[in-house]
Amino acid sequence: MLIRNPRGWELPEREATPEALVLGRRTVLKAAAGIAAAGSLAWPEAAGAADLPAVMRNPRYRPERDITAEREATTYNNYYEFGSQKTISQAAQRLPLRPWTLRVDGMVDQPRDFALEDLLRQVQLEERLYRLRCVEAWSMVVPWTGFMLSDLLKLVGPQGSAKYVRFETAAIQGVMPGLRQSWYPWPYIEGCTIEEAANELSFMVVGAYGKPLPPQNGGPIRFHQPWKYGFKAGKSLVRMTLTDQRPKTFWEQIQPAEYGFWANVNPEVPHPRWSQASERVLGSRERVPTRLFNGYGEFVANLYTGLQRERLWT
Amino acid sequence: MRRAALILLALAAGAIAWAGWSEPLGGALFRLDPALLNTAQAGIQRHLSPWIWDDVALPVLEQPAWLVPAILGFGLLVLRLLRR
Numbered sequence: 216m217l218i219r220n221p222r223g224w225e226l227p228e229r230e231a232t233p234e235a236l237v238l239g240r241r242t243v244l245k246a247a248a249g250i251a252a253a254g255s256l257a258w259p260e261a262a263g264a265a266d267l268p269a270v271m272r273n274p275r276y277r278p279e280r281d282i283t284a285e286r287e288a289t290t291y292n293n294y295y296e297f298g299s300q301k302t303i304s305q306a307a308q309r310l311p312l313r314p315w316t317l318r319v320d321g322m323v324d325q326p327r328d329f330a331l332e333d334l335l336r337q338v339q340l341e342e343r344l345y346r347l348r349c350v351e352a353w354s355m356v357v358p359w360t361g362f363m364l365s366d367l368l369k370l371v372g373p374q375g376s377a378k379y380v381r382f383e384t385a386a387i388q389g390v391m392p393g394l395r396q397s398w399y400p401w402p403y404i405e406g407c408t409i410e411e412a413a414n415e416l417s418f419m420v421v422g423a424y425g426k427p428l429p430p431q432n433g434g435p436i437r438f439h440q441p442w443k444y445g446f447k448a449g450k451s452l453v454r455m456t457l458t459d460q461r462p463k464t465f466w467e468q469i470q471p472a473e474y475g476f477w478a479n480v481n482p483e484v485p486h487p488r489w490s491q492a493s494e495r496v497l498g499s500r501e502r503v504p505t506r507l508f509n510g511y512g513e514f515v516a517n518l519y520t521g522l523q524r525e526r527l528w529t
Numbered sequence: 530m531r532r533a534a535l536i537l538l539a540l541a542a543g544a545i546a547w548a549g550w551s552e553p554l555g556g557a558l559f560r561l562d563p564a565l566l567n568t569a570q571a572g573i574q575r576h577l578s579p580w581i582w583d584d585v586a587l588p589v590l591e592q593p594a595w596l597v598p599a600i601l602g603f604g605l606l607v608l609r610l611l612r613r
Contacts, residue, residue: 299583300579
């Protein structure tokens with residue numbers, strides 16, 4: 216008897232969209248393409264709720280949980296530059312989202328400074344429903360709008376010698392009150408291997424809930440790898456550097472025993488001060504079991520073969 | 530009390546010698562033990578109250594490293610004199 220476990224992205228036949236609906240949608244998409252060609256769907260110059268073009272949701276990534284209410288996800292935030300509490304959403308509104316430039320440099324053929332609007336004209340935007348697991352044992356599901364990190368890397372041409380991507384986030388004195396803790400090693404630095412960056416799940420996020428990404432969630436542009444703890448996802452990115460040296464991350468400089476370079480989600484490896492076996496679902500009183508790689512093992516487990524000597528889970 | 534005051538004043542002098550006049554207390558503590566402040570912050574915010582960190586601990590940590598033990602040391606000396 217053949218026992219087959221379906222993968223997360225596989226759909227049963229009954230969930231396939233009927234042909235008539237598909238054909239009708241193509242008509243709509245053709246019309247939309249015509250409008251886009253005329254320039255009216257181009258990325259606008261100013262930030263605002265109506266600024267994000269409508270994009271298709273990618274059905275390959277199914278969170279198997281309800282989407283977290285927008286209000287919950289946008290008012291319960293970790294963003295140390297704006298404060299050490301979860302209630303930083305108001306303070307974060309001071310972050311100027313435009314103009315915004317993302318520098319991509321280091322071991323690339325074409326280092327570039329991307330104005331955000333220019334960058335978004337060169338990539339394929341889509342919506343993905345991802346689970347986000349915070350190292351503090353809470354989680355949420357957010358419809359992110361963005362594009363694959365690998366698409367961005369193609370634009371600059373990574374050199375063969377590049378082994379890591381170093382992410383640097385904004386640190387603006389006078390805007391970010393958390394920087395008063397001047398002893399911390401600002402700016403916030405994160406990093407991943409070039410193989411992790413090339414993985415299909417690695418996502419550059421510019422929107423959430425169909426709107427431009429608000430500053431408290433890392434706007435105007437952040438990074439997200441859903442199989443890792445949330446602190447790995449740098450917010451309000453200003454620079455990405457491809458390098459052959461493993462970046463020393465912000466948290467590795469402060470608490471290396473608790474927040475390491477890899478930080479892959481694993482329910483069997485507790486944080487030194489609490490269990491990671493389960494997580495509180497944001498917006499509810501429900502606790503659910505945490506899954507290895509946050510449930511994305513089928514996409515990423517192969518990245519870590521041969522790395523058993525590394526501290527993959529902290 | 531006198532001994533405690535003298536220890537604090539000695540600490541203040543040592544802080545000037547080691548960290549200079551302007552390095553904040555938080556910076557000096559971070560140099561001594563990078564994990565100390567984050568652990569203290571997490572403990573205070575989880576077990577006492579989040580505002581204590583932001584409104585009490587942080588303003589103290591932002592002061593020059595020598596100033597806090599100096600104030601405490603002189604304060605104890607003054608208290609001792611008043612008691613007499």
